[in-house]
Amino acid sequence: MTSEITVLSGGSVTSPQGFHAGATYAGIRAYAPGKVDLGMLFSEQPATSGGTYSTSKILSPSVTVTKESVASGVSQGVIVNSGCANCAVGEQGYKDAQEMAQLAAKAFGVAPAAMAVSSTGIIGVELPMGLIRNTVVNIESSHSGGHDFARSILTTDTVTKEIAVSFSASGKTVTLGGCAKGSGMIHPNMATMLAYLTTDAELDTAFLQETLSEVVNSSFNMIDIDGDTSTNDTVLLFANGASGAAIKKDTPEGETFIAALLEVCTHLAREMVKDGEGATKLIEVTVEGAESVADARLAARSVASSILVKTAIHGNDPNWGRIMMALGKSGAEMIEKNIGLYINDICIMDGGLPVPYFKESLIASMQGTEVRILANLNLGTGSAIGWGCNMSEEFVTFNSAYTT
């Protein structure tokens, strides 16, 4: 039996015991009152860690340094800058990422290998290391610094994405926290955008990485904003054991931990989509009855990422033929005459045939901020949920003038 998972009010990445964070304005992004663009997150005690990363062949050296830190087994924190992706800048990028790790390690009195590094922003521009060197010392880390850290990682995001949950394990309270940034270049492939997850549970590295990868596949990897995959995508989880609760694989506490991490990541993933560039509607696509979970994921992602589905929903247009098109091109096994289709619980198609429905009432139901699509392939038991957002004229306008 898994125990109850509680969402904490005002939770952040520093809600779990033993985590510090803070941020400052380094001047990498254009100034605005209260803006921060350089942040650090740190566990006071050693932690186990794991990560999932962009699968792009053009990878930011910040990701490379992070992989090395996690592989070293001593990673217990991360330094992040927004405004510059530190990507496609040649060998200087790796040197700069290493120096960022050194600067953060010095601040916390640990070895450079203990610090991961993330960068997000414009590709093809070198990090302004003078600014970072001079301002990193201004960061005051504290147990209440999670919200500042969450602000420091944003780029085109309009709101922070944060959450913390807790549950009981062997009489101890285990807490998980997380924050993420998204907004553009988002069609995940193995890993996605920036997300930082913390817990005061004690986890062995193998169970931590296995759990993280599986949860990322069901959450961050199931969202789409614009079909593009960033060079800097990173999801990191740190577990420091400060709660005194050791969580093991194949135990009730282990199952609860997985459920809690899934709740944290699903929340952050949905928040990311809702804050997609120019987006006003969340599209939730559920695929049931697929031959396998892999097929269900393919089909749900295909619908959630179709530009023609996104634009139709932007116009509250129940053009469900486009949903059938997106299912058909997904690569998932399907037999047309088995398919059932619903929009906002209104049945559109049954046994592969259109069924009569009252179009005006469906259009009315699509005016809200959330549109739910359900496709039942009636072939097997695989199911999955994917999330996308509407595509608006504002998305195009915004992305037509990002650097100029």
Place this chain on the structure above:
Amino acid sequence: MTSEITVLSGGSVTSPQGFHAGATYAGIRAYAPGKVDLGMLFSEQPATSGGTYSTSKILSPSVTVTKESVASGVSQGVIVNSGCANCAVGEQGYKDAQEMAQLAAKAFGVAPAAMAVSSTGIIGVELPMGLIRNTVVNIESSHSGGHDFARSILTTDTVTKEIAVSFSASGKTVTLGGCAKGSGMIHPNMATMLAYLTTDAELDTAFLQETLSEVVNSSFNMIDIDGDTSTNDTVLLFANGASGAAIKKDTPEGETFIAALLEVCTHLAREMVKDGEGATKLIEVTVEGAESVADARLAARSVASSILVKTAIHGNDPNWGRIMMALGKSGAEMIEKNIGLYINDICIMDGGLPVPYFKESLIASMQGTEVRILANLNLGTGSAIGWGCNMSEEFVTFNSAYTT
């Protein structure tokens, strides 16, 4: 040595000898003066034929009937309706497609198997067979009917896409003609949209199909408008031998024929992209130095179909980091420090490093109706060209209200 290929002025699908075509207004699409929505194309004498088709799991039964016609070996014409995709309508769709073939076959006095069928338009609506039955008899086929046929297959297209070329073979003049429609739901996968190709050369079926598949891979399969794949994509080639020239594989004439077909298909593919929904600019992406042709195609298609590249070019924004992102996520092998990158012949990156360029002059050069991107991966000898179009606010507006 291959002989010279000449583009014919005012060429169409009926430029090759022995081909008839015509069209009428059946009432499937909203009426406008001069509008036609039902067309037929026919070779007076038996022909060899081949096709490439949508790989979607949700396929229009019109495509199924076409596959059967081509497989029968006696296909020598096609009937096409626009305004209705005849897709996702259950078993009635197959019956209707069969009846369309029968109606066309009766008009020309051939067996139903001799007629292929295409449908394009809204998914999920049954064909208005009463209208088609009553109006198909109004179609007057003629040697000059190619232009009318090209108009009848359009949906959201704003212009027809037509071309004919000729070359000399053994003292005979061989002519090739083609027309196509595109505009939306276009990100080809094996085959794409509707295109009809004719020639008065004599070709055996094996050489015809092999040549068609290879040429389609280098032309129609290298374009992208919106990343989506239709349920009805079809490319058909008919060869009737009326010129008296028999073209064989592995001969100089065979090489010229392949070059001529590539010229026809590349022209139609580029025209399709230029007429993409809301598009004002053609984006031509050349990838050189890839490990293989397959890798070059992957990389060129990834750049040409990236929403973030399309929106940046819409705004004349030389945000080349997005091109690197799209190359990186393509799956093609690449080593960052080898990459050279050019926009409109202006070098942006050399040896994986940004090089200084005058930004204002690059922005000025991007104002035109064509933007050329060249990426040299400097790894091998594979090269490919892909085509996309800018993504505009008009694209979103247009696609937000297609059925309502």
